Amino acid sequence: MHTYSENVHTVVGIPPKANGAELTGDLVSLKNCNHIAVVCTVTQGNAAEMVFSLEQAKSVDGTDAKALTKAVPIFANPDVLASDSLERLEADAVDYHSGATLAGKHVVFEVNPTDLDINDGFTCLRVKAAASNAANIVSVNYVATGLRYSGKSMITD
Numbered sequence: 001m002h003t004y005s006e007n008v009h010t011v012v013g014i015p016p017k018a019n020g021a022e023l024t025g026d027l028v029s030l031k032n033c034n035h036i037a038v039v040c041t042v043t044q045g046n047a048a049e050m051v052f053s054l055e056q057a058k059s060v061d062g063t064d065a066k067a068l069t070k071a072v073p074i075f076a077n078p079d080v081l082a083s084d085s086l087e088r089l090e091a092d093a094v095d096y097h098s099g100a101t102l103a104g105k106h107v108v109f110e111v112n113p114t115d116l117d118i119n120d121g122f123t124c125l126r127v128k129a130a131a132s133n134a135a136n137i138v139s140v141n142y143v144a145t146g147l148r149y150s151g152k153s154m155i156t157d
Helices: none
Strands: 008-018 035-044 051-057 074-077 095-097 104-111 124-129 136-145
Touching (some): 008 124, 035 124, 124 136
Antiparallel strands (some): 035 104, 035 136, 051 095, 074 104
16 A cells, blocks of 8 residues: 555645745755645735746755746646636746635646756755735645655755
């Protein structure tokens, strides 16, 4: 039997927080996995649009951090109370704009380590939520799969 804890490694990138100011998630190293899902959850209590973007770095301390430039698949559910399905956006992108609709939202960026600028030594990833409104609550989890070594930390290099 395969269990969740045996097959994935989950890291809290941003614990639930009000989005009145920019929120920057923790950096995670992708050296030990084949894939990571950046799972963003939003309770949008104000019509101010929210923007999630991805950033890459050379180490978990943020060395040479810069925006991810390769577009990645994004899946979204614009209203989690109306449906539990995630739909792939028509075009891959490096950011997601929530729109102004008041609703609970679920957004997943699908990232492979090769989507980073690995030839220049970029092996770490984080999410940012641009400042929106304090009534908008955000949380982010990183869910890594294809682990090379079970139990290895993703928040250290």
